[in-house]
Amino acid sequence: MTNCSLKRTENTKIIQATCALLNSGGGVIKVEIDNKNYSYRCHGLGQDLETSLQKLLPSGSQKYLDYLQQGHNLMIFVKSWNPDVFGLPLRICSLRSNLYQRAVTSTVNLGASNALELLREKQSRAQKERSRVKEVHPQKSLDQYIQEEEDMRLCASEFLQRDKLRYKEKLDFTESTHVEFKRFTTKKIIPRIKEMLPHYVSAFANTQGGYLIIGVDDKSKEVFGCKREKVDPDLLKKEIGNCIEKLPTFHFCCKKPKVNFTTKILNVYQNDVLYGYVCVVHVEPFCCVVFTEAPDSWVIRDNSVTRLTAEQWVTMMLDIQSGKPGNSICCGCESLCKKLFSDHKGLEELMKTQVNEDTKSPGVVIFSRSWASDVGLRKEHSPNYICMCVYIYIYIFFFFFFFFFFFCLVILGLHPWHMEVPRLGV
Incomplete structure (x- = not known):
């Protein structure tokens, strides 16, 4: 491991430990210093660590962190996370949410505040029984001089229906909130696609759906495709499906559907000879939220730094009480009922009279x-x-x-x- 790699690894461990202590009531980090000539008074924390702490605590770390050098050890005193310090209703500290959305033609990893806003919006929709945002398929404008954002999505939808393309053919639509072009010149196309695909799937799924078109130049809008010698189309479709199915999701609804997507491979011809392939991934809008991976947020559990899962992170962000989310009635008391029915004769018949399938009405039965x-x-x-x-x-x-x-x-x-x-x- 090179010195740069070692520094990055140590820096990552310190940031993770800091985040974990912030979310776990505070504590002390003891950093062993190899450089015998190091002096906190003269050298400070170092630019890399300061930059990382600034990303973790954008509003300033001075309210949460104190530093003290004791011999060859640097002690970092971490206070407990307080959502009221910066006037933000954030219940936990996170380095990255790994929740993405589209911002016109950009794909953005949402900051903590924007992520919280998205979670509340999705939660509110689920509570109002609008658990799935239906994609709008706009009609063509009657006036050819009137153009809008939805026109690009309609063009992309029509593009998906084509069977073949011409090499260096120029498309008549451009990138937008719902359309993204990508062109890869590297030999390792599939690993590169698997690396960037989660970002676009999360962004489109969280922003009313969209189309990722791989093999089109984003500047010239010309079709180049992926050379047939560099990619196996069947393997590419399989890898895309496996990658999307592994993405973490969180549901506020009870239906809990999977991410809905369509992958299509279009042949690209040059002088009537097969040159390569264009891959189109159509991601439909998702009812709740899709992550690229688990959020970069940690806690202390069993005396070790533990990364939160997407479900744990959302639960802590929204302060959701234990139980199944959603506004639908969920029945799951079989084991308790079985025990009570065996101990108390006549209780089962009484329950059937109180909870009648034919005359079901809102209410609560407490055992x-x-x-x-x-x-x-x-x-x-x-x-x-x-x-x-x-x-x-x-x-x-x-x-x-x-x-x-x-x-x-x-x-x-x-x-x-x-x-x-x-x-x-x-």
Whole structure:
């Protein structure tokens, strides 16, 4: 390992440890220094580490980090992450979200704030039962002089229906929010496609879908294709499918569909001779969110730095309570019901009367092994507690009964203490 590679590796470990401690209540990082002449007072942190910390904490690290050199060790004191320090509602710290979106012709890895905005938008749509954003297929404009963004997507859709192309043919549409051109001159085409494909799939899926056209120059819009000697079209389609299926997703809906895409290989001819291939990947809009990989965010678990999964990251970002997301009723109490039914005869029949498939209406049915223990009492105290509750209800009933009785007498003017009692004759 070269010195540059070693520095990058050490720098990455420090950044990951810093992020993990920020998300885990704070702590101390002990960095061993090999350079015996190093002095924090004279040399500081170094440009590479400062740049990485600035990316991790864009608003400034001084509120979270303190530094102290002790001999040949640099101590980094990390405070706990506080979402209110910078006025942002971010519950955890992340280096990269790995959530992509399209910004006109660019593919952008969303920052933490924009990622949170996207998550809330998708969550809101799922709660309103708009779990899938349908792609709009616009009609051609009646006025040939009026052009808009949707025209490029329509042209790309028509391009996908073609069977063959001419070498250096110039296309009549350009890149847009929903169209991306790529041309590779490298010999290792498939590894290069697998490297960049997740970025565009995530971006298109999170931005109402789009078309990735591989084999067209993005500047001249000319068709070049991938030379047939450099690529096997069947293998290329297979690798693209495997790559997309591995992308992490998070669902707010209960249907949980996979990323929907279509891959088509178009033959490119030069003087009626097969020259190569153009690959078109059509990604449909996704109901929820698609990541390129797990977010670059870490926590401390079992005394080690652990990377969060996409599901864990979204759950922490939105502070989602444990349970299945979504607004649909999810039934999953089979094991508890089986135990309760065996312990209490007649409970199963009672439940069937309360939850009738024919007359199903909104509501909640709560099962509890002992509601006395649910209010903080031990199980053996529950009979006494229930009896005490019965006595209290009886006293309350009689109190209100006599109160109402005397109140009626007062209204009628029949005061019991003023009523004349007839004297009996002697």
